[in-house]
Amino acid sequence: xxxxxxxxxxxxxxxxxxxxLSDAGGPLTAYAILDLLRENxxxxxxxxxxALDKLVEYGMVHRLExxxxxxxxxxxxxxxxxxxxxxxxxxxxxxxxxxxxxxISLLKNWTESRGFRLSRTTIELRxxxxxCVLEN
Amino acid sequence: xxxxxxxxxxxxxxxxxxxxLSDAGGPLTAYAILDLLRENxxxxxxxxxxALDKLVEYGMVHRLExxxxxxxxxxxxxxxxxxxxxxxxxxxxxxxxxxxxxxISLLKNWTESRGFRLSRTTIELRxxxxxCVLEN
DNA sequence: GTCACTTATGTAATAATATAACGCCAAGAA
DNA sequence: TTCTTGGCGTTATATTATTACATAAGTGAC
Numbered sequence: 001x002x003x004x005x006x007x008x009x010x011x012x013x014x015x016x017x018x019x020x021l022s023d024a025g026g027p028l029t030a031y032a033i034l035d036l037l038r039e040n041x042x043x044x045x046x047x048x049x050x051a052l053d054k055l056v057e058y059g060m061v062h063r064l065e066x067x068x069x070x071x072x073x074x075x076x077x078x079x080x081x082x083x084x085x086x087x088x089x090x091x092x093x094x095x096x097x098x099x100x101x102x103x104i105s106l107l108k109n110w111t112e113s114r115g116f117r118l119s120r121t122t123i124e125l126r127x128x129x130x131x132c133v134l135e136n
Numbered sequence: 137x138x139x140x141x142x143x144x145x146x147x148x149x150x151x152x153x154x155x156x157l158s159d160a161g162g163p164l165t166a167y168a169i170l171d172l173l174r175e176n177x178x179x180x181x182x183x184x185x186x187a188l189d190k191l192v193e194y195g196m197v198h199r200l201e202x203x204x205x206x207x208x209x210x211x212x213x214x215x216x217x218x219x220x221x222x223x224x225x226x227x228x229x230x231x232x233x234x235x236x237x238x239x240i241s242l243l244k245n246w247t248e249s250r251g252f253r254l255s256r257t258t259i260e261l262r263x264x265x266x267x268c269v270l271e272n
Numbered sequence: 273g274t275c276a277c278t279t280a281t282g283t284a285a286t287a288a289t290a291t292a293a294c295g296c297c298a299a300g301a302a
Numbered sequence: 303t304t305c306t307t308g309g310c311g312t313t314a315t316a317t318t319a320t321t322a323c324a325t326a327a328g329t330g331a332c
Contacts, residue, residue, distance in 0.1 A: 065201035065202045065258065066201045085243070087250070096252075098246065100246060102242055103239050106239050106242070107236065107259070107261060110223075111261060111263065114232075114265075114266060115265070115266030115269060115270075116225075116261070116263055116265050116269075117263045117264040117269050118261055118262075118263040119262050119264070121259075121260075122201070122260040122261075123243070123258070123259050124258040125243060125254055125256070125257055125258075126254075126256040126257075126258070127247065127252055127253045127254040127255040129250075129251070129252055130251030130252060133251060133252075133253050
């Protein structure tokens with residue numbers, strides 16, 4: 001559950017999908033990944049979705065719920081880390097990942113106080129990034 | 137932008153959709169709403185989606201991104217309020233809405249410090265609610 | 273080895289979610 | 303009136319995700 005380093009052995013499909021996301025440097029939908037990988041022999045959505053499932057499980061890829069898209073985890077050395085949050089610019093599509101530890105810890109307090117067993121946390125901020133604000 | 141009270145005049149379709157969600161007491165997908173409202177003359181998804189768009193805009197309904205579903209805002213008097221967060225039980229489907237003011241304010245600080253103009257905040261916690269934990 | 277088991281894969285078909293494009297009608301403003 | 307706006311109805315289509323079934327490749331037990 002902790003991180004990438006503990007899962008160095010990706011299958012061929014998983015490696016291809018992770019490569020696409022890393023190269024993209026931003027979010028891609030499953031079908032966008034499929035199109036990128038057709039030249040590598042990909043034929044069907046399931047090949048992408050299955051790889052994504054594993055990559056998300058390994059913590060190497062995050063799913064952006066509000067975009068129905070996926071993004072490579074931005075943790076440099078791929079070391080272990082907790083829940084992530086995302087700031088999504090609706091102008092340019094840029095996505096910044098960050099780790100709001102204090103926020104996570106407050107949310108954990110809330111869940112614990114209610115006996116809610118937390119398994120996954122989604123935090124996504126939509127808006128306009130600094131660059132795009134300045135341009136307008 | 138603040139709330140329901142300022143939008144008492146719903147159209148027929150909006151009122152029907154909001155009624156479905158209120159009666160359900162939990163999240164419904166657009167297509168589930170459509171099925172519920174067929175007896176009221178609904179025929180096409182767009183009738184539901186258009187009403188939902190408005191209801192979300194009015195703050196009377198929230199979209200749950202991780203479920204692709206919609207839920208009536210649980211604010212009793214429908215008075216104004218800030219961003220909402222949701223704890224979603226994956227066992228029973230129960231959804232608890234809450235307003236983690238401190239969390240919101242931390243996230244706002246983060247965005248402001250980066251010149252990110254925040255327009256919408258999504259916070260969804262997936263896990264198992266107390267009742268379901270006790271039952272297992 | 274080979275048996276059983278698990279995991280990954282390939283493929284076709286389909287389900288579930290969401291939007292585009294068109295035209296119509298009613299209400300209010302000019 | 304005419305213009306504009308917003309809501310509505312309908313058809314078609316786009317986008318996202320899964321089910322179902324068959325094949326192949328690894329792994330440990332024996």
